[in-house]
Amino acid sequence: MLELVRRTSVEIPDDVQKVILAGLEREKKGTIAESAMKIIDRNIQMAREKSQPICQDTGSILFYVECPVGFDQITFKEAARDAVREATKKGYLRQNSVDSITGRNDGTNVGPGSPTIHFHQHRSSEVFVRLMLKGGGCENVGAQYSLPNEKLKADRDLKGCRRAILDAVLQAQGKGCGPGVLGVCIGGDRATGYEHSKMQLLRKLDDRNVNPDLDGLEQEILQTANELGIGPMGFGGKTTLLGVKICAVNRVPASYFVSVSYMCWAFRRQGVTLNAEGEISTWLY
Amino acid sequence: MVRLNRHTAGKIEQITMKELSFPFTEEKIRALKVGDEVLISGTVFTGRDAVHKYLHEGGELPSGVTLRDGIIYHCGPVMMKQDDGSWKCTAAGPTTSIREEPYQWQIIRDFGVRAVIGKGGMGERTLAACKEHGCVYLHGIGGAAQVLAECVKKVRNVYFLEKFGSPEAIWELDVADFPAIVTIDAHGNSLHKEVFARSEDELAKRL
Ligand code: SF4
Numbered sequence: 001m002l003e004l005v006r007r008t009s010v011e012i013p014d015d016v017q018k019v020i021l022a023g024l025e026r027e028k029k030g031t032i033a034e035s036a037m038k039i040i041d042r043n044i045q046m047a048r049e050k051s052q053p054i055c056q057d058t059g060s061i062l063f064y065v066e067c068p069v070g071f072d073q074i075t076f077k078e079a080a081r082d083a084v085r086e087a088t089k090k091g092y093l094r095q096n097s098v099d100s101i102t103g104r105n106d107g108t109n110v111g112p113g114s115p116t117i118h119f120h121q122h123r124s125s126e127v128f129v130r131l132m133l134k135g136g137g138c139e140n141v142g143a144q145y146s147l148p149n150e151k152l153k154a155d156r157d158l159k160g161c162r163r164a165i166l167d168a169v170l171q172a173q174g175k176g177c178g179p180g181v182l183g184v185c186i187g188g189d190r191a192t193g194y195e196h197s198k199m200q201l202l203r204k205l206d207d208r209n210v211n212p213d214l215d216g217l218e219q220e221i222l223q224t225a226n227e228l229g230i231g232p233m234g235f236g237g238k239t240t241l242l243g244v245k246i247c248a249v250n251r252v253p254a255s256y257f258v259s260v261s262y263m264c265w266a267f268r269r270q271g272v273t274l275n276a277e278g279e280i281s282t283w284l285y
Numbered sequence: 286m287v288r289l290n291r292h293t294a295g296k297i298e299q300i301t302m303k304e305l306s307f308p309f310t311e312e313k314i315r316a317l318k319v320g321d322e323v324l325i326s327g328t329v330f331t332g333r334d335a336v337h338k339y340l341h342e343g344g345e346l347p348s349g350v351t352l353r354d355g356i357i358y359h360c361g362p363v364m365m366k367q368d369d370g371s372w373k374c375t376a377a378g379p380t381t382s383i384r385e386e387p388y389q390w391q392i393i394r395d396f397g398v399r400a401v402i403g404k405g406g407m408g409e410r411t412l413a414a415c416k417e418h419g420c421v422y423l424h425g426i427g428g429a430a431q432v433l434a435e436c437v438k439k440v441r442n443v444y445f446l447e448k449f450g451s452p453e454a455i456w457e458l459d460v461a462d463f464p465a466i467v468t469i470d471a472h473g474n475s476l477h478k479e480v481f482a483r484s485e486d487e488l489a490k491r492l
Contacts, residue, residue: 050431166492174405
């Protein structure tokens with residue numbers, strides 16, 4: 001488990017790195033956008049080589065566990081907390097968890113809500129453990145829209161969703177350490193909308209949505225966003241987004257939410273399958 | 286493991302970079318323009334949310350911290366204590382600056398700060414204070430914690446470690462060739478405003 005935390009913090013998954021590299025190639029030579037992408041690229045290499053955090057904000061610690069019926073969640077939780085404590089001692093994670101009322105930071109990263117662990121049961125006997133470290137800067141530029149939105153002229157249809165999502169890109173500019181990836185959920189309530197939008201970030205960047213409407217929307221928004229000239233860090237340039245992932249869940253007739261989670265270029269997610277002994281058998285990304 | 290980026294390994298091209306070294310005089314600062322790439326060398330002090338709020342509320346700087354003609358860096362680094370009691374900086378990228386917008390103008394004015402390093406840009410009040418008092422906003426590469434930690438040559442001291450915790454403490458750092466982009470200059474220009482306006486127009490065409 002410690003190795004999962006370490007690797008998540010110090011290595012960018014291959015699917016993300018590929019797209020970052022494509023972005024670097026695309027930027028005009030001699031621009032500050034190119035310069036930013038070069039530093040990003042070099043940072044990725046250095047973090048891996050030195051086994052140190054890609055970004056100093058090692059983020060909210062979010063585990064997603066798919067497990068068989070009968071899986072011992074309590075023991076897992078304890079193991080996850082121990083791994084987080086240990087990873088913090090070793091400097092793979094920053095002392096990053098603060099008491100919201102007193103402002104105290106006990107330096108362990110373990111406390112109410114940290115780490116957060118989502119369990120999902122499935123019929124298979126395998127255990128999948130995915131980990132995402134979600135930075136604060138990009139989390140702060142996430143947005144939730146309630147449609148219709150008159151100001152954006154966004155109605156309750158896919159066109160309206162497109163307007164809302166592109167508004168989120170415009171408002172975010174480079175503030176969430178762009179180029180970023182959007183995880184979007186259409187529908188749900190205020191809580192589940194954001195939850196599902198984050199889970200979209202578990203998808204590989206090169207996968208395609210099985211729903212043709214959403215697939216079209218993903219491709220179109222990615223292209224349009226990259227034509228806006230926001231660029232890496234908001235310096236201007238061609239690479240504003242690295243990917244867009246959208247899902248839809250049912251809503252109640254009265255609500256129509258579009259929830260957008262923004263993930264920075266320092267996209268830290270990893271995953272493993274565990275064998276019966278609880279050891280890592282394969283890496284998922 | 287695919288190594289996709291080998292061909293870009295090595296030194297970042299520094300042809301267009303301007304050096305910005307200690308002492309950070311008003312003259313040097315006023316010579317900078319939006320879009321310039323700079324390599325910063327000298328002493329910088331980290332300060333983020335807790336420090337800004339504290340100074341805004343009338344708190345005093347601990348002795349040893351001088352911001353006059355100095356640089357404040359919005360950063361909460363990862364620091365590891367070494368066996369000999371010294372500190373090693375293992376990750377040190379910029380944090381989002383806009384949270385300090387309510388306080389920054391006043392701190393530039395009252396403490397004579399010449400440059401603020403951060404990410405994401407700042408707003409109108411900081412822009413006005415930069416123009417009036419001769420200060421610039423330098424945009425570091427957000428998330429580039431390793432590249433930037435390597436520019437930290439020495440951790441000279443730490444203040445308010447107990448009071449605010451490690452990420453929020455004031456760390457006194459010696460940096461060399463720390464890369465950043467001037468996105469707010471001392472002449473009233475802001476790259477953030479320009480890019481926002483341009484992207485807003487482009488989006489309007491595509492809706
Ligand atoms: S937004 Fe991401 S890259 Fe930027 S500082 Fe936060 S965690 Fe790091």
